[in-house]
Amino acid sequence: MGILNVTPDSFSDGGRHVAIHDAVETALQMQADGADIIDIGGESTRPYSEPVSADEERSRVIPVIDQLCGKLTIPISIDTSKGDVARAAIAAGAEIVNDVTGLEGDSTMPSVVVDHGVGVCVMHMQGSPQTMQDDPLYEDVVSEIESYLVARRQFCEACGIPRNRICLDPGIGFGKTHEHNLRLLRATRRFVALGSPLLIGHSRKGFIGKVLGDQRADRMAGTLGVSLAAAAAGANILRVHDVKPSVEALKLFEAAGGLDQRA
Template sequence: MKTLNLASRKISTDFPAFVMGIVNCTPDSFFSGSRGGAERAFELIGEGADILDLGGESTRPGSDYVSAEEEIKRIVPVIEKIRRKSDIPISVDTRKKSVMQAAFNSGADILNDISALEDEPELAFFAAEKKIPVILMHKRGIPSTMQADTEYKNIFNEVSSYLEQRAEFAIKNGIEKEKIIVDPGIGFGKNLEGNLNLISNCGSLCGGKFPVLMALSRKSCIGQVTGRKVQDRLFGTLAADLISVLKGAFMVRVHDIAPCKDTLAVLKSLLKYESV
């Protein structure tokens, strides 16, 4: 059984991994099916999402950052609507303290920071004070330019070392080790070979010291392997998610909850016979 401690409660799943559903409160996320507000959130809840991840700032390759005020305007009303009907854990995809403060005050539970607490280091103090879990992601550069430099001497070692350093920063600033999750940042300043390397070895990141989130859903690396456009990458995504869970992923961040849950249900059933 997988468990995660939030600020005031513990969540668990008897599936091989937690399933996080993507709700993009933006007009320009790369997959239009992920866009929407509370209506999409309730659809994902109905499909069995364990956690919702709300984002008010697109971080697709080539995108530009938006202001904190714009993020708050996009995210907070959605959180408030969800909280009127559901206590599902809510993660917020933001780099900004003011956004996370507003989201937390409205009922959010988890910080998902693509900058791994680098853009606004004071976010670490806030997360520590409120005792919320944090997801620390590796990226190179900013979304508008990150695909201009995708060469590494040893991508696995470099990504793993970076994430371990950022986790150490979080711990030094009061965040509990048990509340740190790492994300290798598939597609964020990486080429196809690098992405596949990280997927195949995800469970070994940071020497296995921290649970790993894998966000693979419909990404360009799936398209490069399959030759499919974003709207046709579901089957490729399911295969990549399944491999990442078998390799040790603690959580998968997806657009398509029901198919992912079905895949994990089959995996759960088969694993019972692994040693027979």
């Protein structure tokens, strides 16, 4: 899943794809580089980011989706927690809703997903982007998030969303310390065992700099290392900024027998 943030303030690529032409060209290049999904977001969810209105978010993402729909041959995912934005994006051609609030942020979101028959990625986040990194606490981070994801899947099914359209995401970096993130990644097989497609969104995040001992380090190599570990553990979707090196690393990892480790 290639990340396309059409925002001025996302933590890693804010401002790079604000122009519609730039965003479209980037998405087409991601497809050429081997992406299977393009995830388009119009509101930053980095720690302490400021929320934007639905109108502003729509104005950022809809023109890009409109232009991409006749050019991409892979699905578009809309990264939003607002039902109105999701509805407009689906009308423009998006096929997946990627909701960082686990469909809890907007009471209309479940009906949007049901009414349009799209897929949904349900993520765990403790708090909101404005509060999630203040002091994230868990007694058992893996068990608590596992229970949360199972409960949200049950909620989605009760709303009428078929299980085969539900993807789960433990929410790396969303209301977690660096150690929480590492514990969750080491438990990837446990989340895979829940039986739904698993998305891991680790690309360029702060825990990588922590492990490397340098928060200013280029995090691409670290991202690739986590991608390989997650793939070996059975994760289905890797949400990344750097599609080409990720695809190439996975191709060689598989050729060398690395994916044979999967349960």
